């Protein structure tokens with residue numbers, strides 16, 4: 001039994017929906033909506049880690065196409081690469097230009113870098129779009145997409161401890177495919193072929209084993225783990241009815257098991273966007289329990305966003321994470337943008353991503 005308890009435990013769920021979690025959660029917490037300006041997995045998780053908007057961090061694709069910061073506004077390059085990528089898929093080859101957005105190539109700073117440099121130890125497991133692993137004070141094993149030719153875990157000495165099927169524990173997409181060849185429709189079809197009945201016990205088994213692996217690793221001041229089954233089941237079968245009930249019962253079970261196993265000073269539950277029916281929604285979750293819940297005060301009329309998570313975690317731990325988001329542990333004038341221009345901008349962005357085939 002590990003004696004060292006984390007100051008902060010962050011539990012991520014891809015696609016955990018604010019409205020649905022409000023309805024199904026069985027634990028006491030301060031439950032806030034977390035607005036995702038771009039409700040897409042790749043950009044939104046990166047905003048959670050960096051506190052920056054997509055235009056700044058440059059990660060635009062659901063699977064994390066990689067762009068240098070100075071190209072992040074260049075639509076022509078995006079479009080050209082998208083077609084070259086699909087041409088490669090058509091020829092049944094690994095697309096030559098499919099590369100991965102990572103902590104190495106985005107111009108923004110990730111929260112694990114800030115906290116590690118501030119002297120905190122960390123343990124992060126299966127966080128999406130975190131490959132290759134950063135050299136931090138502690139343990140980092142990347143989440144989807146895990147790319148073999150990159151260093152996807154740190155430190156290298158941990159190799160022998162990682163379960164042989166870690167990738168399949170970390171993300172259902174790895175049950176079916178090589179992520180470097182991946183297409184949304186491909187694993188979705190495989191999942192539907194497998195069926196809900198077969199998927200359920202496998203989700204229970206893989207999430208439990210990921211959780212056991214997580215708790216078996218050395219303890220740290222800040223611990224992070226992520227589960228992706230809500231998003232995947234939503235894309236496979238729609239997030240409604242029995243599938244929805246199963247997924248949210250699983251969320252409750254995992255939150256309970258993790259907090260019992262780790263007994264953290266504070267727990268934070270986050271998601272990159274919501275999921276209802278057959279589509280992502282704009283409101284993910286920011287749920288707080290323990291000491292951090294007493295430190296966060298949201299002014300009337302303000303909705304937290306995914307950009308506020310990294311600076312708030314840093315602020316709670318007494319350090320600073322410079323970014324575009326707001327540190328919600330200090331009472332100040334939070335930056336809110338004009339609703340109308342934001343809505344307009346978002347529609348333009350969604351339209352653009354739709355044209356590129358991302359949505």
Ligand SMILES: [Zn+2]
Nearest residue numbers: 014015041231
């Ligand atoms: Zn997602």
